[in-house]
Amino acid sequence: MVELGNIVVGSISYVLIFVVYKVWVSIWWRPKKMERQLKRQGVKGTPYKLLHGDLKESSEALAQACSSAMPISHSHSIAARAMPYVHRTVQKYGPCTGGAGSESSPRITGQGQGGDYLCPAGKVTYFWAGVTPRIIVADQEMLKDILSNKSGDFPKPDTNPLTKLLVTGFATYNGEKWAKHKKIIQPAFHFDKLKVMFHSIHGSCSDMIKRWEKLEESNASFEIDVWPEFLKLTGDIISKTGFGSNFEDGRRIFQILKELSDLAIQTFQSVYIPGFKFIPTKRNTRMKKLEKEFRDSIMEKINKRVGQSHNEDLLGMLLESNSEFQKLENSKNAGMTITDIIDECKLFYIAGHETTSSLLTWTIVLLSYYPEWQARARDEVLQVFNSGSKLDFDALNHLKIVTMILNEVMRVYPPVILLLRNSHKEMRVGKITLPAGVQIGLPILLVHHDRELWGDDVDEFKPERFAGGVSNATNNQPCYFPFSWGPRGCIGQSYAMLEAKLAVAMILLNFSFELSPTYVHAPSSTLVLYPQHGAHITFHKL
Structure with a gap:
């Protein structure tokens, strides 16, 4: 009996030691190993903090950013308010001592004044989403490798099972299931x-x-x-x-x-x-x-x-x-x-609800602030539809100025400001080797406001950037991806643009508008970029 008791005690002790070991590996050894791998390549980031990582600091930064508004002006540098902890981390740790970013990125020329932007010599950094490093990638070579990958090497992250109760479906799948659903849904x-x-x-x-x-x-x-x-x-x-x-x-x-x-x-x-x-x-x-x-x-x-x-x-x-x-x-x-x-x-x-609402809201806000662009867009709508003739599907394709405006709105105020991917195995991306198990953050908002890519007027609202179309404005680089980019680009992009063009055209035909004296400029982000205190606009019937 005593011998049996010793065996039971020994078995329990072994199980406890094994559990403690697995916990120690997951919350300390593995995170510190990934941290060392990144540091060796010259990638800087926040120091790892046991279990919680930077979740507390990230929440505090967001609460602080949301506690006050910002003035609306010709400089739309909103990253410090919309994604404060990412912005702060990039500003502090962005310049690398080696690795990615050692060569200049393609430049889109422009003039004017801008706000904060990523150093062209270092566009890779990281912070900690719990025990997992989230690597913020804004380097063009790395972005292209990740977004154009067709082999499923950078799958959508395995989210908290509770959040899957909200977001599931085609956009969250990977591999064969994603390919099958895309084939069925695309028609x-x-x-x-x-x-x-x-x-x-x-x-x-x-x-x-x-x-x-x-x-x-x-x-x-x-x-x-x-x-x-x-x-x-x-x-x-x-x-x-x-x-x-x-x-x-x-x-x-x-x-x-x-x-x-x-x-x-x-x-x-x-x-x-x-x-x-x-x-x-x-x-x-x-x-x-x-x-x-x-x-x-x-x-x-x-x-x-x-x-x-x-x-x-x-x-x-x-x-x-x-x-x-x-x-x-x-x-x-x-x-x-x-x-x-x-x-x-x-x-x-x-996907068909809040994202398009965000696009429409910021479009009306910016057209209210820039009456000259509102007038140009209205003139175009009146010309295309002959002052009230029937709106039809084919005519929307002739709204070049409206399309330019919508594209620039999505550059300055993208509805989704960050995409997430996983690295499920060790991968060479650009000049960096990403450890297995890291999370990759593709900061749409930061890339859209990157001075090295868009010029000194990066934070200004200038729809003329897109006069020659998106491909011409970007030199076919992934520096503009409000609908993602590559094989996983948004399948509903044409649907969203149809909806936005028609809504904007009908508003322009019926009303002129301006910012209300009660308008408070407070871009914030949860699932989408939205106005924290609403978007109060004064309308005048035409």
Whole structure:
């Protein structure tokens, strides 16, 4: 009996020692090893702090940045407010002592005054997202290697399982599953399909214009916070074009996603502990309940389509394309499962909602601040549509000035300011060897405001940069990627631009506008770049 007891005690001791060893490796040995690998290559970053890394400092920097507004001016250097800890880390540690960035990056000429920018001699640095180093890469050679990679060497990160309750679907997949879903989904965004959606988008924009016209007072001017208005507009559009319903019918779905996104942001700001999702905390329970309610709602919509031929919205097109794929592969198991389709529907709602709302909001803010560009855009719209003739899909392609403006808005105020990738194995990228297990941050906002790439007027709003198109403005380099870049570029880019062009054109046809005296300039970022205190605009009926 004593011998058996000794064996049990010995076994327990061995297990405890093994667990302690694994914990020590994951929270200290491995992070310090990656830190040494990066330092040896001349890459600087914040010192590793046990377990939490820089999460506390990052949260404090964000809270401090959000505690005060900034003046709106001709210099739109917003990185210190929108992504304060990344900006601070790059400013402090950006210049390398060797490795990447030893050669000059391609330069886009320009004149004027600018704000803070990355040193051209060192565009790689890092800080700690818990126990994982997040390497901030703004070097053009490295960006091209990462964004153009077709072998799946830089997959989307494995997110906290709780955040997957919010963001799943095609954009989060890797490897064969990503390739299959792309093949099935892509037909829904073909040119001819967008043409079908045009009338629904036009109808939603018309409803918004009519609603605004009712707000007119006797002096024919009124004030609107356009951020919630555009959220409602894009919500109505994605409901119609996605599911054949409207914003009011889909209100509960948007409420679910809003609450889920708020809860997901809380999880982003904390260290993930394996197995934590199974603990029935108040937040965990609420997120799972909301996610189930969303799935039940979408499942109800799918069930209504069974046996129907309805391909005038994204859900119908997706079901049709999935069926065609199964026929082509001669297997019902070859396409997407019902769970996959529900996940793609969730992605439709999220990707087609706040990102376009952000683009529209900052476009109206900047056109309010730059009345000369507002006038030029309105003149173009009036000329293209002959002072009120019918708006149609093909005519939107002739809005060159409006397109220039939208491109420059996305350069200065990109809806998504950072992309994340993983390095699941040791990889040579540019002149740096990235350790396995690091997270890679591609700072869209910093690259878009890089003086070495865009010139001394980098922080100024100058739509003429894009007079010759995006390719000409960037010399075909990944220095402009609001919709990502390369094979993983946003599949819904044409859809978003159609929506934005039409909404802006209809607003310009009906109103002139300016910043309200109550407007407070406070660009902030959670899932997208948004105005922290709203975007109050004064409109005048034309």
